Amino acid sequence: MYNDKVLEAFKNPKNVGAMENADAEGTVGNASCGDIMKIYLKIENDVIIDAKFETFGCAAAIASSSTATEMIIGKTLDEALKIKNSDVIEKLEGLPPQKIHCSVLAEEAIKEAIQNYRAKKA
Amino acid sequence: MRVYLDHSATTATDKRVIEKMLPYFSEIYGNASSQHTFGVDAAKAVENARIQVAKALNASPNEIYFTSGGTESDNMALRGVVDAHGKKGRHVITTSIEHHAIIETCKMLEKQGVEVTYLTPDKSGIVSVEKVKEAMREDTILVSVMTANSEIGSIQPIKEIGALCRERKILFHTDAVQAIGNISVDVKRDNIDLLSLSAHKFYGPKGVGVIYIRNGVKVSRFMIGGEQERKMRAGTYNTPGIVGAGEAITLACADIEGHAKHLSTLRNHLAKRIVEEIPFCSINGTMDNDKRLPGNLNVTFDFIEGESILLMLDMAGIAASSGSACSSGSLEPSHVLLSIGVPAERAHGSIRFTLGRDNDLEQIDYTVDKLKETVERLRAISPLFKTVEGEKKNV
Numbered sequence: 432m433y434n435d436k437v438l439e440a441f442k443n444p445k446n447v448g449a450m451e452n453a454d455a456e457g458t459v460g461n462a463s464c465g466d467i468m469k470i471y472l473k474i475e476n477d478v479i480i481d482a483k484f485e486t487f488g489c490a491a492a493i494a495s496s497s498t499a500t501e502m503i504i505g506k507t508l509d510e511a512l513k514i515k516n517s518d519v520i521e522k523l524e525g526l527p528p529q530k531i532h533c534s535v536l537a538e539e540a541i542k543e544a545i546q547n548y549r550a551k552k553a
Numbered sequence: 554m555r556v557y558l559d560h561s562a563t564t565a566t567d568k569r570v571i572e573k574m575l576p577y578f579s580e581i582y583g584n585a586s587s588q589h590t591f592g593v594d595a596a597k598a599v600e601n602a603r604i605q606v607a608k609a610l611n612a613s614p615n616e617i618y619f620t621s622g623g624t625e626s627d628n629m630a631l632r633g634v635v636d637a638h639g640k641k642g643r644h645v646i647t648t649s650i651e652h653h654a655i656i657e658t659c660k661m662l663e664k665q666g667v668e669v670t671y672l673t674p675d676k677s678g679i680v681s682v683e684k685v686k687e688a689m690r691e692d693t694i695l696v697s698v699m700t701a702n703s704e705i706g707s708i709q710p711i712k713e714i715g716a717l718c719r720e721r722k723i724l725f726h727t728d729a730v731q732a733i734g735n736i737s738v739d740v741k742r743d744n745i746d747l748l749s750l751s752a753h754k755f756y757g758p759k760g761v762g763v764i765y766i767r768n769g770v771k772v773s774r775f776m777i778g779g780e781q782e783r784k785m786r787a788g789t790y791n792t793p794g795i796v797g798a799g800e801a802i803t804l805a806c807a808d809i810e811g812h813a814k815h816l817s818t819l820r821n822h823l824a825k826r827i828v829e830e831i832p833f834c835s836i837n838g839t840m841d842n843d844k845r846l847p848g849n850l851n852v853t854f855d856f857i858e859g860e861s862i863l864l865m866l867d868m869a870g871i872a873a874s875s876g877s878a879c880s881s882g883s884l885e886p887s888h889v890l891l892s893i894g895v896p897a898e899r900a901h902g903s904i905r906f907t908l909g910r911d912n913d914l915e916q917i918d919y920t921v922d923k924l925k926e927t928v929e930r931l932r933a934i935s936p937l938f939k940t941v942e943g944e945k946k947n948v
């Protein structure tokens with residue numbers, strides 16, 4: 432069902448775990464639907480210098496979270512906001528149709544974290 | 554190590570069964586309806602299989618009809634009874650924990666104006682006779698309650714439900730697909746009018762099933778065409794499959810007690826180790842040995858999701874299945890777990906282990922070891938687990 436890239440990201444996910452003193456956090460999804468994604472960001476001068484995640488969900492959700500955190504590290508907040516779920520899917524070289532929502536969750540988690548950060552600053 | 558713990562999905566065909574089937578592919582390949590010797594020999598094999606199935610169920614051979622599997626038998630029972638008895642009434646009683654072959658067929662019948670009552674079980678997954686009794690109406694024509702549930706293994710009081718139906722002159726169908734070979738089923742003792750079974754669940758071939766229809770019970774035919782099965786089920790006889798079904802049920806019912814003992818010993822060991830060694834998990838359904846299929850275990854692991862557990866177990870060579878929507882491609886988690894009151898978020902983290910003949914203690918211990926690693930790794934990733942750990946530290 433999953434390609435090797437997704438399986439690898441699931442087996443050895445990057446940037447796993449909670450982040451102490453994160454500058455921003457974003458949580459999306461809910462347990463009754465079967466996925467929750469939480470993204471933590473460390474931000475300096477509007478640049479994401481570190482990102483971590485915690486996910487309750489299927490293999491696609493875990494792989495999407497891992498990939499999304501890898502994609503945003505080093506990006507400015509504006510650049511990170513431009514990341515779409517299709518970019519996550521592309522990086523993973525494809526997801527099964529019924530798992531597309533997992534990549535959407537990753538996009539939303541990033542946006543949520545950045546919005547929370549900006550709201551806090553403002 | 555490779556460990557197969559998904560016997561409720563399907564089983565490996567027994568070598569002895571395959572052996573019996575083989576001649577019917579390319580030696581005795583005649584159409585069992587043909588007049589020549591090629592056909593007559595095939596027909597003899599079909600009739601022999603019919604006797605084998607009848608014996609195993611304590612039925613008469615002329616009450617046994619071969620189908621393409623459990624799904625077809627279930628369809629035929631419900632649709633055939635509703636069609637034949639529609640004048641008498643339009644109400645059917647079933648349960649909320651049936652296989653999709655029953656539930657989806659009932660939904661279709663509802664669109665055609667049939668009223669269906671879906672009874673919910675108690676927490677242990679059992680539908681009581683009292684509930685069935687309360688749901689009965691003047692116009693009830695059929696009660697369909699499965700013999701044993703595929704996900705949580707709960708064994709229904711079919712003998713009592715059957716007796717009640719007999720008393721009220723309502724037909725009683727039971728989907729015995731998961732039960733055959735694991736618990737004793739006797740159509741006379743259990744007051745059954747119609748029964749579905751499927752060969753691939755008891756070490757027989759896939760794509761062959763049986764519907765038992767008690768003599769005198771009127772059912773409209775479902776598959777329309779030739780005159781096979783006394784005009785009840787059209788289609789050229791699947792001779793090798795039918796021969797396999799007959800042999801498989803004979804073998805499976807030869808020593809149900811011994812088989813069940815082997816499975817329940819391993820299953821209880823699996824359950825004990827999981828509960829003792831993995832925190833925050835709970836068994837779904839009853840652990841009363843008499844009320845649960847001997848090889849079934851269904852466990853919820855809090856804070857993590859079933860498909861990830863399955864996939865990680867699969868990477869370690871272990872095959873199980875899950876009650877999570879994520880593994881089946883649907884959005885709702887298992888309707889059975891929801892029916893017994895497991896909240897959706899916990900249903901997502903449920904795994905079903907179904908043991909079989911070839912499993913041994915070493916495999917079960919290996920499974921628990923890998924399961925512990927898996928659960929730990931996934932909980933380390935889960936945002937839900939940390940919260941609980943934190944709360945624990947705070948108190």
Ligand SMILES: Cc1ncc(COP(=O)(O)O)c(C=O)c1O
Nearest residue numbers: 622623624652654703730731751
């Ligand atoms: C309880 C029950 N009924 C019916 C079926 C369907 O049987 P088959 O696969 O032979 O169509 C199954 C198989 O999953 C089952 O477990």
